[in-house]
Amino acid sequence: MNPTIELLKSHRSIRKFKDQQIPRELFEELIRAGQSAATSSHVQAYTVIHVVNPESRARLAELAGGQPYVESASDFLVFCADMKRSTEAAERSGADVTRGMTEQLLVASVDVALMAQNVVIAAESAGLGICYIGGIRNNPQEVSELLKLPEHVYPVFGLCLGYPDQNPEVKPRLPLASILKQDVYDDSSDEALVAEFDDTMARYYRERTGGNKSTNWSEQLKPLFTSKLRAHMKEFLNKRGFGLK
Amino acid sequence: MNPTIELLKSHRSIRKFKDQQIPRELFEELIRAGQSAATSSHVQAYTVIHVVNPESRARLAELAGGQPYVESASDFLVFCADMKRSTEAAERSGADVTRGMTEQLLVASVDVALMAQNVVIAAESAGLGICYIGGIRNNPQEVSELLKLPEHVYPVFGLCLGYPDQNPEVKPRLPLASILKQDVYDDSSDEALVAEFDDTMARYYRERTGGNKSTNWSEQLKPLFTSKLRAHMKEFLNKRGFGLK
Incomplete structure (x- = not known):
């Protein structure tokens, strides 16, 4: 690198x-x-x-x-x-x-x-x-x-x-496999990859707040799309x- | 730099x-x-x-x-x-x-x-x-x-x-003063700066083509906006x- x-x-x-x-x-x-x-x-x-x-x-x-x-x-x-x-x-x-x-x-x-x-x-x-x-x-x-x-x-x-x-x-990003696809848009693994990322983000928020912030990526997006x-x-x-x- | x-x-x-x-x-x-x-x-x-x-x-x-x-x-x-x-x-x-x-x-x-x-x-x-x-x-x-x-x-x-x-x-770019403004969008100098850039681009095209290409920035944009x-x-x-x- x-x-x-x-x-x-x-x-x-x-x-x-x-x-x-x-x-x-x-x-x-x-x-x-x-x-x-x-x-x-x-x-x-x-x-x-x-x-x-x-x-x-x-x-x-x-x-x-x-x-x-x-x-x-x-x-x-x-x-x-x-x-x-x-x-x-x-x-x-x-x-x-x-x-x-x-x-x-x-x-x-x-x-x-x-x-x-x-x-x-x-x-x-x-x-x-x-x-x-x-x-x-x-x-x-x-x-x-x-x-x-x-x-x-x-x-x-x-x-x-x-x-x-x-x-x-540095804030984590989605797994490479979810945003990089070959030849066609195949999202059959996306739900699992997002779940994996939700875990990553939950850990990230927990560690940054001494256990006080319990949320994840999907949860954080909710207010953005609800209105x-x-x-x-x-x-x-x-x-x-x-x-x- | x-x-x-x-x-x-x-x-x-x-x-x-x-x-x-x-x-x-x-x-x-x-x-x-x-x-x-x-x-x-x-x-x-x-x-x-x-x-x-x-x-x-x-x-x-x-x-x-x-x-x-x-x-x-x-x-x-x-x-x-x-x-x-x-x-x-x-x-x-x-x-x-x-x-x-x-x-x-x-x-x-x-x-x-x-x-x-x-x-x-x-x-x-x-x-x-x-x-x-x-x-x-x-x-x-x-x-x-x-x-x-x-x-x-x-x-x-x-x-x-x-x-x-x-x-x-490397292709020239517009003069800094035309794309960077302070506090408000004041474009009173823009026409002159674009004319200056048209000269720059005319020289660029001439030199790259041994004098065969006679055009400039504004001319090159015409087909883009005409249709x-x-x-x-x-x-x-x-x-x-x-x-x-």
């Missing part, structure tokens, strides 16, 4: 950060590393908003469902899927552009995720810790207004960055010009 | 591979590195299909729009967004699950992209080359049937993996149980 693979396998989210700034040069290097990720048809369908204003940070921490590290991390980024820049460039070159296609939502959402993951790996390679903040999709309209996002741009997730002031364990998950997203995307056509 | 950031910044797609197998141990290590990526609420909403069968590979090369490297790469993976495993696990634990939410499409598409990008970085750190294949969304229904994907699973992109038998240049981009995707996702609710 080489050092890069070791780095990848040592990832865990960091939610407590030292009061130490990331040098601007390093910060820009992380974003450039992000830009080097593969991009669909070279479209680079993303914009990163670096949120520096303290009031905006406090407001985003609230909007993300009360996540204080959004405010306390050294740096906070909002990764946006952006179909504005590229479609306008094509238009200026004479293209008759159709916007709002579902496929454009996918292209931009995948593009920004690949880019962000490169930023994350670069950050972790430089000794920084990170935490993705999907919670900005709790209130995506308010987030968009705060950041003055125009049409055809939507906030996909946030990212806290900073020097770690905690050292949590309608962020039921506002369809209408929100429509409003942002990602019309799901 | 540390070696990991250097690696990230040296990415370019590889479409010509040596006739050399990836050892199984390394291959599994890449997938495990992928699994270590951050995942929304620990849901791990992905499945990777490792396509080994030569007939399937040939068919996928066709379905992706005639991309021969899908067949000739040492290994080919199809990365699927998977909301089946996790929702069924929650159901077995007693959750009353609502499926088909737009948000679930986003969670799963982002989860699988973060995971894939880790696989890519791990592969490149081990001297392999890669090429993402978004072209499998040209014929997603046929791809799903070939791989026997069940409902609530959809193929997001493919990935060619292998030992590089070519050494293409309706993969207009089948909405109906396809609906059929797969990603109902855009």
Whole structure:
């Protein structure tokens, strides 16, 4: 196993950060590393908003469902899927552009995720810790207004960055055999593999809490699916010009 | 700049591979590195299909729009967004699950992209080359049937993996200032920055083709947006149980 693979396998989210700034040069290097990720048809369908204003940070921490590290991390980024820049460039070159296609939502959402993951790996390679903040999709309209996002741009997730002031364990993952299949999707062993993973996670929670937390993977997922998950997203995307056509 | 950031910044797609197998141990290590990526609420909403069968590979090369490297790469993976495993696990634990939410499409598409990008970085750190294949969304229904994907699973992109038998240049990216903004989305300089990038890309194409290719970024994007981009995707996702609710 080489050092890069070791780095990848040592990832865990960091939610407590030292009061130490990331040098601007390093910060820009992380974003450039992000830009080097593969991009669909070279479209680079993303914009990163670096949120520096303290009031905006406090407001985003609230909007993300009360996540204080959004405010306390050294740096906070909002990764946006952006179909504005590229479609306008094509238009200026004479293209008759159709916007709002579902496929454009996918292209931009995948593009920004690949880019962000490169930023994350670069950050972790430089000794920084990170935490993705999907919670900005709790209130995506308010987030968009705060950041003055125009049409055809939507906030996909946030990212806290900073020097770690905690050292949590790496969280277990599903057995390889459950997520890797050969030639066809054969899930005949999946129930057994999930049961095995439930045991792993039960042990993990027990050990971390001195026996106080009795739960497992399947149990932890229940609240996520029992209510309608962020039921506002369809209408929100429509409003942002990602019309799901 | 540390070696990991250097690696990230040296990415370019590889479409010509040596006739050399990836050892199984390394291959599994890449997938495990992928699994270590951050995942929304620990849901791990992905499945990777490792396509080994030569007939399937040939068919996928066709379905992706005639991309021969899908067949000739040492290994080919199809990365699927998977909301089946996790929702069924929650159901077995007693959750009353609502499926088909737009948000679930986003969670799963982002989860699988973060995971894939880790696989890519791990592969490149081990001297392999890669090429993402978004072209499998040209014929997603046929791809799903070939791989026997069940409902609530959809193929997001493919990935060619292998030992590089070519050494293409790194492709330029948009100026940092156009994709990185502070506090708010201010695009007052975007048109000028895109014009600057059009010049960069025009020079890049000219130099690579001995002066024969006269185009730029904006021109190259025109065909992408002039027709309706993969207009089948909405109906396809609906059929797969990603109902855009």
